[in-house]
Amino acid sequence: MNRDQLMQAMRDVRATYPQIDLTRRDVFLRNLIFIHNVIAASESLLRAACDRSIGEMKAYFAEHLKEEAGHAFWLRNDLATADIDVAALPVLPEAVAMAGSQYYLIHHVDPVGLLGYMAVLECFPIDAAALDKLEEIHGKELCRTLRYHAEHDVSHGTDVLDQVDLLDDKQFQLVMQNAVQTAFYIGSAISKFGVQ
Secondary structure, three states: OHHHHHHHHHHHHHOOOOOOOOOOHHHHHHHHHHHHHHHOOHHHHHHHHHHOOOHHHHHHHHHHHHHHOOHHHHHHHHHHOOOOOHHHOOOOHHHHHHHHHHHHHHHHHOHHHHHHHHHHHHOOOOOHHHHHHHHHHHOOHHHHHHHHHHHHOOOHHHHHHHHHOOOOHHHHHHHHHHHHHHHHHHHHHHHHHOOO
């Protein structure tokens, strides 16, 4: 099955990620800022993929677009509770590279490639116990968007993988390549979270 190969490839890259301590306030905030940088592009990416797709894939992207509406705004508000204005901060290069490569794939290769990016973001949800601990340490206000995703987006990873299983070999190879590349971008960003 395509999903098994994709999940293994993503796990292999994730195994190379440096260990970071999200209980440290500075590290946790850097993580949230990166997440905001990434999800700020989500609606536009999904809209572009929807516009350039047909049939079931178009319907899938359209439905996912509805589910992702406003999430960057929510996280921006969460960060504001820690006196962080993300609009005043530089965008992290890894987020730019991640989003930019998605636009390229959507417009110049095949919008189905976006599934690789989505798989990396959706297939590894935060553990409920870990989120409870982060809320205890950093406060619930700062973790509201994370909590929402943990409680409401639990099926998104499975939904992405269901779509991946429908792909032909050429499409699957594109999705796999994109997932691995996206996972490496995230690892690169993570490696900077603990740097002072």
